[in-house]
Amino acid sequence: MGDIWILLLSSIIAISCSLIGLILVLKRMAMLSDAISHSVLPGIVISYLIIGEMDYSFFTLAAIATAIVSTLLIEGVSRLANYRKDISMGIVYTLLFSIGVILLTKHQDTVPIQSDHVIQGNLEMVPLEPMWIINDAYLLGPYSMWNGIINLVLVALFVGIFAKQIKIWCFDSGYASSLGMNTKLLSLILMVLTSFTVVSSFSSIGAILVIGFIVIPPSTAIIVSNTFKSAIWISCSISVVSCVLGLYAAKFFDVSIAGMICLVMSLIFMAVFVFTKYSRLARS
Amino acid sequence: MSSFSEFISLEDPTVKLVLVGVLMISISSALIGNYAFLRKRAMIGDAVAHSVFPGVCLSFIVNGEKNPLMILAYSIITGLIAMFLIDVVSKHKRVKTESAIGIVLSLFFGLGIVMLSYIQGNMGSQQSGLGHFFFGQAASLSEQDIDVISIVSLVIIVGVVIFYRGFKTVSFDRSYASARGYKVVLLESLISILTVMAIAIGINAVGIVLMAALLLTPASSARLWTSSLSMMMLLGVMFSVISTVMGTYMSYAVDKSPTGPWIVVFLSVIALGSILIAPKKGVIPRWLSNAKNKKHG
Numbered sequence: 001m002g003d004i005w006i007l008l009l010s011s012i013i014a015i016s017c018s019l020i021g022l023i024l025v026l027k028r029m030a031m032l033s034d035a036i037s038h039s040v041l042p043g044i045v046i047s048y049l050i051i052g053e054m055d056y057s058f059f060t061l062a063a064i065a066t067a068i069v070s071t072l073l074i075e076g077v078s079r080l081a082n083y084r085k086d087i088s089m090g091i092v093y094t095l096l097f098s099i100g101v102i103l104l105t106k107h108q109d110t111v112p113i114q115s116d117h118v119i120q121g122n123l124e125m126v127p128l129e130p131m132w133i134i135n136d137a138y139l140l141g142p143y144s145m146w147n148g149i150i151n152l153v154l155v156a157l158f159v160g161i162f163a164k165q166i167k168i169w170c171f172d173s174g175y176a177s178s179l180g181m182n183t184k185l186l187s188l189i190l191m192v193l194t195s196f197t198v199v200s201s202f203s204s205i206g207a208i209l210v211i212g213f214i215v216i217p218p219s220t221a222i223i224v225s226n227t228f229k230s231a232i233w234i235s236c237s238i239s240v241v242s243c244v245l246g247l248y249a250a251k252f253f254d255v256s257i258a259g260m261i262c263l264v265m266s267l268i269f270m271a272v273f274v275f276t277k278y279s280r281l282a283r284s
Numbered sequence: 285m286s287s288f289s290e291f292i293s294l295e296d297p298t299v300k301l302v303l304v305g306v307l308m309i310s311i312s313s314a315l316i317g318n319y320a321f322l323r324k325r326a327m328i329g330d331a332v333a334h335s336v337f338p339g340v341c342l343s344f345i346v347n348g349e350k351n352p353l354m355i356l357a358y359s360i361i362t363g364l365i366a367m368f369l370i371d372v373v374s375k376h377k378r379v380k381t382e383s384a385i386g387i388v389l390s391l392f393f394g395l396g397i398v399m400l401s402y403i404q405g406n407m408g409s410q411q412s413g414l415g416h417f418f419f420g421q422a423a424s425l426s427e428q429d430i431d432v433i434s435i436v437s438l439v440i441i442v443g444v445v446i447f448y449r450g451f452k453t454v455s456f457d458r459s460y461a462s463a464r465g466y467k468v469v470l471l472e473s474l475i476s477i478l479t480v481m482a483i484a485i486g487i488n489a490v491g492i493v494l495m496a497a498l499l500l501t502p503a504s505s506a507r508l509w510t511s512s513l514s515m516m517m518l519l520g521v522m523f524s525v526i527s528t529v530m531g532t533y534m535s536y537a538v539d540k541s542p543t544g545p546w547i548v549v550f551l552s553v554i555a556l557g558s559i560l561i562a563p564k565k566g567v568i569p570r571w572l573s574n575a576k577n578k579k580h581g
Contacts, residue, residue, distance in 0.1 A: 030382040031327055034389075038493070080567050081559045086326045087504050094497035095552035098545035101419055105541045119418050119493070120397050208334070208493065209397065212390025219383045223376070250398075254405050259397030266391035273373065 002127030005141055007247055009126055010261060012148040013201040014213055014239035016155045018221075020197050021214035022235055023159075023190060025222065026170040031086065032071075033214045035093040036191070037198045037207045039070035041100030041118060044202065048111050049103070056147055060199050067195030070096055097207075113203075121206035121258030144203060151200040155193055159232070162186065167228045205258040212262040217242070220269045223276055238268055291533045298423075299536070305430040306422045306489045306528050306543065308437035310498060313482045314524035315444045317499035318517055319475050321507065322455040326500050327382070328370060331389040333483050333495030335366030337396035340417055340487070344403055350413055352432040356484050363480035366392055420491035420544030422532050433485045440478050444517075451475055452513055489528070490544035497548045498524070505555040508562035527551040 024030055043066030044059050051058055070092055078088035104115050129142040140146070159166065169176040169186055177183050194214075201210050221235035246261030253260075294300040320329050339362030343354040366388050374384035400414060416424050425433075444451070453461040454471045462468045483495055490498050502520035510516055531547030538546075560567050 025380070025383050028380050028382055030380070030386045034327075034330070034386065077556075077559065081504075081508060081565070083504060084324065084326070086324075087321065087500060090326050090330065090496050090500045091504060091552060091555055094494050094501070094548050098494060098497075098548040098552070101545040102538075102541060102549070105545075106538065108540065115419070116415065120400065208393055209390065211386050212394055215383055215386035216390060219379055219387055223378050253398075253402065255398045256401035259394045259401060262390050262394030263398055266387065266394060269387060270391075273376065273379075277376070 003247065003251070005145060006123050006126045006257060007243060008141065009145045009148055009204060010123055010243040010247065010257070011240045012145065012152050013197075013205060014217070014243050014261070015236050016148065016152045016197045017201065017210065017213035018217040018235040018239045019155045019159050019232065020190070020194050022218035022221065022231055023166060023170060024194065025215060025218045027173075027190075030215045030219075031089060032191075033194060033198070034211050035070060035074065035089045036067045036194050037210050038093040039066050039096035039100075040195060040198050040202065041207060042066055042096050042103060043100075044199070045100050045103045045107070045111060045113065048113070049107060054112065056143070060196060063199040063202075064192055064195045066096065067191060067198075071191055117203065118207050120256055121204060121209050123204050123257040123261075126204060144200075147200045151193075151196050155197065158189060158193055163228070170228075205261075209258050209262045212265055213239070216262075216265040216269050220265075220272050223272055238265065242268060288533055288537075291536060292529070301427065301430055302422045302425050303529070303532060305425050305433045306532050306547075307525060308434050309482075309486050309489045310502075310524040310528040310547070311521050312437040312440040313486050313495075313498040314502040314520040315517055316440055316475070316478050316482045318503045318506075318513065318520060319451055319455050320479060320499050321503035322513075323475070327385050327496070328367065329479065329483065329499045330496035331370060331385045332363045332366050332480060333487065333492050334389045334396075335392035336360075336363045336480075336484055336487060337417065337492050338362050338392050338399055339484075340414065341396055341399035341403060344414060345399060345407070348407070352426070352429045356432055356436065359484040359487070360477075360480050362392065363483055364477065367476055367480065416491075416542075417487050418491050418493060419542035420487065420489045420494070420547075422489050422535065422543040425488060429488060433488065436481050436485045440482055443474065443478050447471065447474060448514075490547055491542065494544045494548045497551055501548070501551040501555050502527075505551075505558040508558045508565045523551065523554045527554060 021033070024033055040063040043062040047058050047062030048054070073092045074085065074088045077083060077092060078085050101115060104111060104113060126142055126144065129144055132140040132143055132146060134140060165181055165186065168179065169181065169183055173183060198210055201213070205213065217235040217238040218231070220238055221231040225231040225234050242261050242264040246264040247257055249264065250257040250260035291299060294303065320326060336359035339359035340355050343358035344350065347354050370384050370388045373379055373387060374381040403414065413424060450466055450471045453464065453466055454468055458468060482499065486495050486498050502524040503516065505523050506516040506519035509519055527547050527550035530550045532543055534546040535541050535543040558566065561569070563569050
């Protein structure tokens, strides 16, 4: 029975990640997810130290705030020092993550976030989380799953409503602005949704494996599909399939579920990569 | 909490040992990091650092204990495989380099996490000490670790000195180097191997997640002060040594805190300081000279 919650939660997270990831990968911003996922940690720890309890909505706000701060810092550092983006990214995210880890280890006894889980993810504990039960009768699943659902709805709405704009923006940013589209606003929404996605997956898959969830399925989909729409469907399907296979493989070998899902995603990518390369070679 | 003077006087032999180890690590990473910076491969160091983790775990699974030499060998091998894979994957015309880095990073890191959970579940060793490789714990370095670290660091330092001219030419202008008869591919592979070696020992001090900073931040800060590569190396090493001593001290002074984050905080403070005050390129000197020009103009 517990497995169903793990499966649902991981699939919900994986679908949100791959929707957001598709845009990030197409915009060549894949490593921004790396920077954001690391910088979210100090935001969450500080917000816990301020209010003293696990309040998810507050966490989300704090994480979005730190994500915005880190993006501004990356931008500022690369402008002021004339660095390329990836260098300022490397400097800023390592600093923010360090501050997070220092605070976390200093307040280890009071903050109920374990640094191990930040790294390894903790899908195993999902069935033991507090459940949302209505009228003592209807079991609606763990609260963290509902946070994931809210996030998924927001991400899906963004992609659904702005599909056309996103498509133009991804493939030709200059053309998008010449059409009078507000690309700044799109970037801002994308960043806020990325941090929201990272936060909602933070406690279950951790701050590092989330990069795999964001980058791998969309990259696989982009290799095999020729339209934006089919890329969306393929990358979401890969995500769900990986969650199912990953969960059962992890149960079978008795290893980390989040790690296994990430591994399955990469194996699918490698298989597709090798296969497309091989078939192209065979054709020519 | 021991005082800084007590710490720096090296009265405690274990402190002395550990400090020697982390200093060797920071010097060698700061040196070889210059080439990652110049060759525009900043984030590749990050990906490779995450990728050596399954090597660490595999060595533990195969040998059943923490053997520094085996850990080094396995992590260098996985690191090199990761570097090779990034090159292969990013050559695909539909996969961008950034995505390739992210993919390889998560492939290896996912594998590492799976192995770690296997070790924790089946080998009954919660105390295996593998967790130290996430954020670095210099205090847990053994004498054997320090031996391995010192030898590898020496190899890196000697390599950087011997091949200085070749590395420099290849990093600044590949086609010029090849026209001048340098063996470009060989030199580039050497840089890669030395970088992976630096990462493989570096994760002892700063950990997997923050290793990128140890390679990258000293070089980037030093770049603001000077345009000559040799000066850049000298300054970078200096910045790195200062941060490492301060960081290791803080990790001693503040109970249970890992070394890596502290070293990175000090490195970043130096970097941000350099951005502000470095002559010519710093924000404040530039602003002052602008103001002066306006007055006269």
